[in-house]
Amino acid sequence: MDPGEGGSPAAPSTSIAAPAFRAGPGADTREDAGKQVVVILVGPPGSGKSTFAEAVMAAAAGRPWARVCQDTIGKGKAGTKIQCLKAAADALKEGKSVFIDRCNLEREQRSDFVKLGCTVQADVHAVFLDLPAKVCISRSVSRTSHEGNVQGGMAAMVVNRMLKNKQAPLLTEGFSRITFCTDDDDIKKAVDMYSALGPSHSLASGVFGQKSKGPVQTGIMKFLKKADTSSVNKSSGTMVTSSERKTGQQNTTLKQENLEAGGACSMQVEKKLDNLKEKEEQSKERVSSDTSLCTLAFPSISTADFQFDLEKASEVIVDAATDFVQKHDNVRLVLVDLSQKSRILSLVKDKAAKKSFDSSRFFTFVGDITQLHSKGGLQCNVIANAANWRLKPGGGGVNAAIFNAAGEALQHATKECADTLRPGNSVAVPVPSTSPLHQQEGVTHVIHVLGPNMNPMRPDCLKNDYTKGCKVLHEAYNSLFENFATIAQSYTGKQNDETSSRKSASGVISPNDSKTKREGSDDSERTKKYNSMGSSDAPNQAREEDNKKNAAVTNKTWGSWAQSLYEVAMHPEKYKNADSILEISDEFVVLKDLYPKAKRHVLVISRTDGLDSLADVKKAHLPLLRSLHSAGLKWAHKFLEEDASLKFRLGYHSVPSMRQLHLHVISQDFNSPSLKNKKHWNSFTSAFFLDSVDVMDEVDQHGSATINPDEKLLAMELRCHRCRSAHPNIPKLKSHIAACKSPFPSHLLKKDKLLSASTMRAGCS
């Protein structure tokens, strides 16, 4: 069989498949008919778009390039988008490949340029110059002769405004290749790659260079590995379409050919494999191109770690799923499992076969639920997660895989929507557009589901009560599918409405929507019912474990320099004459911070021995936390009487540097020479700073505070705590905050987290 048959262009027989150069991941160039390329450079001012295009054009390997720059298109001055589109179309007609050199950070802004590719059948690529905001600001602030006049003091504002709305390019926009560059090294590699892209070469398709997840390997080596293990079906799913079945057969034939040839014709084999790979990708395309159906991929709930009987679970799945697809149009449900030998898949397949419904709208699929698009060719807008009750990552299985694949963004987005989940319930979380799961797999929502548990080692064990178990499992699937239907509805409605689908993707459809839903009467009824079923005290055990873990965190050794607060707390009388001690009680000492990070900054130090930090705090300490809080409030009020322009926050550092639990009372001007570095700034303005009111709530509800000990929080880029603008360094940040009059973020206005003269008055009245 000739693998070249079937319409893919035959490569020149004299050429070799492997490129003569290789410039980093994804530089999998092939010689072929020589398509033109439209490269859309995406990045804010200062990200180096023009430099990129100029560098490639200066070193280009024979391919004719044109650079379309909006900043110069009007006779050397800034022009319009229309002018750019026309110039690009003209250059393409002349046979040139084109760099689109305008920011194009939003999907809508670049969509017309993506369409250009269709007119001349050119490949459309995106190169996303996704450098840290502070680098772009820094560069654009300092440049003196920018073509578009984005320089000097205005630059920071422009860059910040643009970055607020940035949307990373997605394959679904119509790009055949997306290259992420997050530092100068990435940029250099990408420049080298495009420079070496000769007129008859083309670059491999896919997403390359995303740091959070390895590049999607689409090179020939991956395919060779596949061919060696004959595992095409295993990795690309069992929803064997006719085209895929054909590919599988070709693959086997090819392997035999290779063996017979004894490897002597390895070049030819490589070439054939290359063609086959393309064909395989085309077949994937056919599977995934059915985008008229909003698709939910879901794992079997409760049958893994929760040890729910597979036979019974499969009945529930088939019942709930077939019922759902019969009632809803334009949706597909796909039950996914990793292994081809999956018993739950075969049970479901068998049971579903006995029912009459449209089998293209509910089927099973073998593959990794986090890589359905890239590895399995199955486009799913929504995936379900078999979550734990705390909605926390880890624990192994699907939950760990999904949180891993989605990155931290999903953890934060989840936290926005819900803190915990009861068995039988689900919560839909919009996947942030920054998440690799969104960018690489096109997943816009993850729905966390908690099913019934039959494992005595896990919380809420139903002790083999399958009457309740099946009921709760049914509720879990119904809740999942209902949530999916809501998403599908908005999705279908917005398919032709780019703007609103963008909002949905970036999470502007407020997470509160799902929160409201979650807390709706239906759910609370269910929760009540479930509670009355006599759930075990296992969640408390889990919390107990949490507390132990937290204690272990604090089991660190404190340096001698970290002991001073402990000394003051244990023996305040020794220091009572010092100016810095403001108040001493049995429970706490109030101390002026020796190195205040704002105009007013005091510490309310607990006097309980052994309570080193927040991680040691348990429910029994709640009265103490309340005492510390009211002492803090009292002092904040006193300071507000002296200066009504101040605002205060009361809170704890997630991981304090000084031993002995202490509450910070700090004014929000951050006007102090002692605030010197990034760590200082981020420790008071990022999630590292835990508001006292939240801490008390959590300790009250869960017996401990949720601590995010992530050091990355302290290393984050410098952003204004009011308007969230980014700044390249501390001095620039400080001059900005001295002038910034933006309102504080809304989350601080809730629960009186931000104290001001007016909230104080309101509190008194």
Add this chain to the structure above:
DNA sequence: GTTCTAGAAC
């Protein structure tokens, strides 16, 4: 050249 950051030592 100066400014600024980040890591080591305390």
Add this chain to the structure above:
DNA sequence: GTTCTAGAAC
């Protein structure tokens, strides 16, 4: 937590 300082960034 701070101070000191090498060296990166400008």
